Amino acid sequence: MNELMVAKLTTFQFHTIVFTVFVLTSQILSSQTRKKDSIKGETIKTVNIYKKNFKEIIPAQVLQGEELERLNSHSVADALRYFSGVQIKDYGGMGGMKTVNIRSMGSQHVGVFYDGIQLGNAQNGQVDLGRYSLDDLEEISLYNGQKSEIFQPAKDFGSSGSIYLQPKTPVFTGNRKTNLTIRAKSASIDLFNPSFRLEQKISKRIAASFSAEFLQSDGLYKFRYGRKYPNGATASDTISKRYDSDIKAKRFETSVNGTLNNGSWNIRGYGYISNRGIPAPIVKNRFKARGARMLDENYFVQANFRKKLFPKLETQLKAKFAYDYTYFNDTVLSQSAMPAINTYIQREVYVSSSNLYSITPNWDVSLNGDFQYNTLDADLYNFSYPTRYTTLVALATTYQWNRFKFLGSLLGTFTSEKVKMNFKPDDRREWTPAFFMSYQPASIPELTLRAFYKNIFRLPTFNDLYYTSVGNTFLKPEFTHQYDVGFTYQKKYDRSLFKGLYIKVDGYYNKVTDKIVAIPTTNMFRWMMLNLGKVEIMGADVNVQAELMLGKVKLRPLLAYTYQSAKDKTITKGFKETYYGEQIPYTPRHSGSFTLMADYKDWSFNYSTIYVGERYDGQQDNIRYNYIQPWYT
Secondary structure (H helix, E strand, O other): OHHHHHHHHHHHHHHHHHHHHHHHHHHHHHHHHOOOOOOOEEEOOOOOOOOOHHHHOOOOEEEEHHHHHHOOOOOHHHHHOOOOOEEEEEOOOOOOOEEEEEOOOOHHHEEEEEOOEEOOOOOOOOOOHHHOOHHHEEEEEEEEOOOOOOOOOHHHHOOOEEEEEEEOOOEEEOOOOEEEEEEEEEEOOOEEEEEEEEEEEOOOOEEEEEEEEEEEEOOOEEEEEEEEOOOOOEEEEEEEEEOOOOEEEEEEEEEEEEEEOOEEEEEEEEEEEEEEEEOOOOOOOOOOOOOEEEEEEEEEEEEEEEEEEEOOEEEEEEEEEEEEEEEEEEOOOOOOOOOEEEEEEEEEEEEEEEEEEEEEOOEEEEEEEEEEEEEEEEOOOOOOOOEEEEEEEEEEEEEEEOOEEEEEEEEEEEEEEEOOOOOOOOOEEEEEEEEEEEEOOOOOOOEEEEEEEEEEEEOOOHHHHHOOOOOOOOOOOEEEEEEEEEEEEEEEOOOOOEEEEEEEEEEEEEEEEEEEEEEEOOOOOOEEEEEEEEEEEEEEEEEEEEEEEEOOEEEEEEEEEEEEEEEEOOEEOOEEOOOOOOEOOOOOOEEEEEEEEEEEOOEEEEEEEEEEOOEEOOOOOOOHHHEEOOEEO
16 A cells, blocks of 8 residues: 555656656746747648638537637537537546537537538547647637538538537748647646647648647546435445546647648648556445546547639638447446457548539539448457448539528438448438528628528448447437527627627527437346437527726626426327326436636636536436436536
């Protein structure tokens, strides 16, 4: 025990020394960059040729630049909590997977795009947002429905909601050709998180960047555990430690960005390696470490090319190769007599071509085509080793008539699969439309009214179809129908106190059919995937921002609020379950966030808080036993 304590202290002291060196180095570099001069910064960035007003038929929720840096957030998942209509699923601890769910339609319906290309996971359809650092991002944006733009890959039309993560583009001041940023974060739970980013200007049109990050934490924290008898008497009440939340992770990323005449290109490489614990449930006072462990390696290389070929014709090409390795050691005997120790390997190849043609100054059309190839290998017994071929074609148009704007798209999805053993599903063909419109009244130019309808689906994942003893190759796609109406009011004021106001309100109704769920069969140890569920969701998102001046102090309060009534309407063979019509698990009716930013000369202050209302856990009945109390931070 003493040896462990000595080792622990030595590690802590080492972290402290390294942290101090990083902080001092950062201060020196920071002091150099704070020198004021009149020379403007020079940016090597993507050339945005397509800049029409059609882009904002449905406005996005955006965090960018200084606003993003000032939030008390350590990962993309933390930052997304400040958006309305979003639920973050955190599977526990520093190392637990973190996914996002928009308007309660499920994580598999959310498309996450990194530098313009979707992050894929054909195995379970979920993207772990904890792998992506805020240090290298300059903007996070969230769209309900889809981005209201037609010059984009066909995959961008294929999600119920989309999140775009835009990495930083190198900016060089004056004659400077090299930028170096060094950061280090340290906190309780033995957190040690150094990182650096190097940018190099190669020529007037080309710049490169390289960044790396290391994250380590033992994840240990104290918590209070108590149980009561049915009569209210205390059965146990103790303070214990939470184990199995540790993580060691390395991330590295490099990119080369360039510009052409009427065009741009970039190549990006990304790698992430982690070894992390996954906490086990605490049952009958079993507090010691016994959780699962997961090792994963994720690599991808992707490229973008964009150019205006003729005055009315623009094209862009995208390509990507991704490799994902996962080792999972489940030490908790949950569904099988033996602990599961498995490895999974995914490969993905993706190519895309998008073409935009301007018929008139107010009327554009686009034709976009994608092809994607996915494989999954696993050392599971009797595994199918599936390969999926996906082709997507999207035809879209935008038109502006006086103060009306319209956008319509039709997406065709064609899939076929091959397996080395067992059965495979039939080939699929689906056509799904979407319509968006907005209107800006002449009498109130600050007001914009909007509405949209979108029909889209998600394919069953490889786990849904082929997971041994659980998968079901007869599954149908899970469809969503989305209806949204809302308005935006934005106005600047020339007053001494009140400088600006922004209000965005949306009401929506979503219907999910053929929801893919796992249900027990002959006993609790054998489950099967089935199309059973139907969910109806009604809700409202409200965003309010203001800008105030109190003397020389600039204040910017931001408020986001979400109301959701997400009810299970599943009827199985004419029978209603006990939870029919009740709120679905882990979905609060009320949630929101508040942020206050204050600036005085070179000083800045930031306060932020998040509130999540009462919910019910994975046991679907809304009874006291399944109740989860509200939380805020």
